[in-house]
Amino acid sequence: MxxxxxxxxxxxxxxxxxxxxxxxxxxxxxxxxxxxxxxxxxxxxxxxxxxxxxxxxxxxxxxxxxTGSERAEAFLGLGSTYRALGEYQQAVETLQQGVQEFPQQRALQVFLAMALYNVQRHAEAMELVLRIIAETSSNEDIQTYRRAILFYAPQLNQVWEA
The missing domain is CATH 1.25.40.10 (Tetratricopeptide repeat domain)
Incomplete structure (x- = not known):
């Protein structure tokens, strides 16, 4: 076999x-x-x-x-498949489970952000994408503003008054 x-x-x-x-x-x-x-x-x-x-x-x-990396890839594949079929809530649940089991697997997080967008959870999707960019980009400009990006990511709708 x-x-x-x-x-x-x-x-x-x-x-x-x-x-x-x-x-x-x-x-x-x-x-x-x-x-x-x-x-x-x-x-x-x-x-x-x-x-x-x-x-x-x-x-x-x-x-x-x-098990292993194939399991992470299966979560990504299944979540992406659900998303492609328009089964967005199942995509979110599957990808969240994958991220829970494989928290360092960035591709799972990116696909989760897409699925969150599809279920109108835009703030969560943007926060996740901004965190990934700030934490993984080697771009000098991004790294210059890394702390600010991470600070603002979870509070994009916050307005600070004088």
Missing amino acids: EANLQHAIELYTAGKLEEAREQLLQLVTANPKHPQTLYYTASVHDSLGLEHEAEPYYRAALDNGL
């Missing part, structure tokens, strides 16, 4: 998506609870623009104990 999965992953990585999809579907049929197989089956469907088909595989991969 592992050799077959590795071959399917190599096909996926090489951009041979249809071939990878065929092999992964066979593997997942033979072993429907193998988390890595489920994850790559979701990923290949996602890469092919088949979000509806990807979603149950992402959920199953997470539910069946996917």
Whole structure:
């Protein structure tokens, strides 16, 4: 099984998506609870623009104990899939869970900000984006104003009177 999965992953990585999809579907049929197989089956469907088909595989991969960086990527993939399908609240919940488990994974935070925007939680979305920019940018101008950006990020609607 592992050799077959590795071959399917190599096909996926090489951009041979249809071939990878065929092999992964066979593997997942033979072993429907193998988390890595489920994850790559979701990923290949996602890469092919088949979000509806990807979603149950992402959920199953997470539910069946996917670990490590693949787990973080599965949260991102599932959250992004929900968002692409217009299921914005599910996207927020999924991405929040991912951020809770992987607080240093910035891509999850960025996708969460997009989903927060979609559910009209604009202030939270902007705060998250501003924090990410201030904390990760190497741009000299941004770093000059880092403290101010971090100060204002959670209080964008605050007005200070003289």
